[in-house]
Amino acid sequence: MELRTLKVFVEVVRRGGFSHAGKAVFLTQSAVSKAVRQLEDELGVILLDRIGHRSTLTAAGETVYRRALRILSEQEDLLGELSELRGLKKGRLRLGLPPIGNDAVFAPIFAVYRNRYPGIEIELVEQGSKRLEEMVRSGEVDLGASLLPVPQEFEWQELRNEPMHVLLPAQHPLASVGDIELAALRDMPFILFEGGFALNPIILDACRTAGFTPAIAARSSQIAFIVELVALGLGIGFLPRLIAEQRVNDRVRHVAVTAPAMAWHMAWIWRRGAFLPHAARAWLDLAAE
Structure with missing residues (x-):
């Protein structure tokens, strides 16, 4: 069994078909x-199980796919350790970042890191927390930023712990209060992020604790668009305090939410017990500063 063949199979599963996998591994569809x-x-x-242009994993395929991810990640670890032993002056850092908070949280660290370690090549991937956990698990990235709690298979280092704020139109009667209990928002339409964003479960779980299910007026993956919808009075949105402070405009106010409190608890994660390259360790040290 060749590692190259396993990689091709993994890419077919990840990409959802032979043609897309071929582009990823630079092979023709027939070769894949x-x-x-x-x-x-x-x-x-x-x-x-090949049905037309679609392929789904059989029970045996699921087992092989799971094992193949481990084998390929072990290969990455081996190559990484050998590179460290050779004392390479240049390295590579593969980072997985969430779509929310890049400018406020991650850009400052990135700027300092580039200045401190100009010889390190940085590869950035932007995905939601759950997808980033998969990428860390499979060895596609060295470090990923994910919301706590995370599965026991990961080690983690805290990055930020920000309370959630509700976004309200500036003219709303509650826009000038110091804080708001979530139950007071039960009759207002909610503007949430698109499916897959880790903030959604935080918001919806808190609503269930408060005893209601919110009406959802819209969903978006863009913070600026959500803020604009709130400004136009189409509903209320939610953002971590740090991000809300940088993103709201004169027509929107952000107020802390209490009872129950909600938090954006972000951490860097990596595979427990896995080899962590020097470039990744340097990033964690800088983030801890």
Whole structure:
């Protein structure tokens, strides 16, 4: 069994098909299909259920996919350790960042790191917290930023712990109060982030604790658009305090939410017990400063 064949199979699963996988590994669609069939023949099991242009994992395929991720991540660890032993002056840092908070939280660290370690090549990937956990698990990134709590398979270092604020139109009667109990917002339409954003469960779980299910007026992946919708009176939004302070405009106010309190508890995560490159350790040291 070759590592290259395993990588091709993993990419087929990740990309959802043979043609997209081929582009990722620089092979033709027929070569990708041949590699997967070769792996099936070698293992004596069918890995993919091929229906038209779609392919889904069989039970055996799920097992092989899970093991293949571990094998390929171990390969990454091996290559990383060997690079460290060779004493390379240049290195690579693969970072996974969430879409929320990049300018307020991560950009300042990035600027200082680039100035301090100009020889380190930095690869940035922007995904939601759950997807970043998958990428850390599979070794696609060295470090990912995710909301706590995280599974026990990860080690973590706290980055920020910010209370959540509600965004209200400036003319709203509650816009001038010091803080708001979540139950007081039950009759207002909510503007949430798109599915997959880790902030949504925080908000919805707090609503359930407060005894209501909010009406959702809209969803967006763009903070600026959510702020604008709030300014126009289409609903209320939520942001961590630090980000709200930098993103609201004159037509929007942000107020702390209490009872129950909500928090944006962000941490850097990496695989427990895995080799962590020097470039990643240097990033964690800087973030801790």
